Amino acid sequence: GSSIMPGKVNPVIPEVMNQVAFEVIGNDITVTLASEAGQLQLNAFEPIMGWSLFKSIRHLANACGTLRRNCVDGIEPNREFLARRVRESVTLVTALNPIIGYEKAALIAKTALATGGPIDVVAESLGILTREQMDALLVPEHLTQPVRLSTPVPAAAVPTGTEAANPTPST
CATH class of the missing domain: 1.10.40.30 (Fumarase/aspartase (C-terminal domain))
Incomplete structure (x- = not known):
């Protein structure tokens, strides 16, 4: 609900999805820069690449589940x-x-x-x-x-x- 508009449903769940998307975009940039900075046959930045990738996957999976349960489930088309x-x-x-x-x-x-x-x-x-x-x-x-x-x-x-x-x- 809303404290200033009775009956309004706040869009916090879709806003969370936006925030997770922003984080994933940032993680993608991290992976891109880390892969570009690798030299020769060894990329010393693989740990941050893996960390960023797995964090993005985990956060997207959690956010998608939250979106489905708290926003999408129950929607009926008119x-x-x-x-x-x-x-x-x-x-x-x-x-x-x-x-x-x-x-x-x-x-x-x-x-x-x-x-x-x-x-x-x-x-x-x-x-x-x-x-x-x-x-x-x-x-x-x-x-x-x-x-x-x-x-x-x-x-x-x-x-x-x-x-x-x-x-x-x-x-």
Whole structure:
């Protein structure tokens, strides 16, 4: 808790992780300098190298265990909130480039950013894609996992008057 802000949870465990990271960085510099200072076939600085390395390993192991037990364990994602944030992300418009072209995708993105509107609503209001087409095309699971490029876009998802709807025959 906090003495000046009731209900606040102080981030002491993540701060401990930072402190351990700073120590490990310092130990890494110690090992680097000690290894550079070694001469001929004998490095008189091996003891400090070993000490620094093992101290870093021990402190990282202890700090990671503390972080897991006192900070990470018990964290539950707010799946509805996260799913909404993904669906509303303007970056999803990038996936539309091969279907509607860069100019139309950029128009959707710029309009959504300027108005604060969801990209599916913006695309529909601009007459580029319906919300149903957007839902069919922008399935986050499909956009974040490898898929076969030969898989055709569902016919219901391809808007008329686009490059995908009117492919140019190859010669």
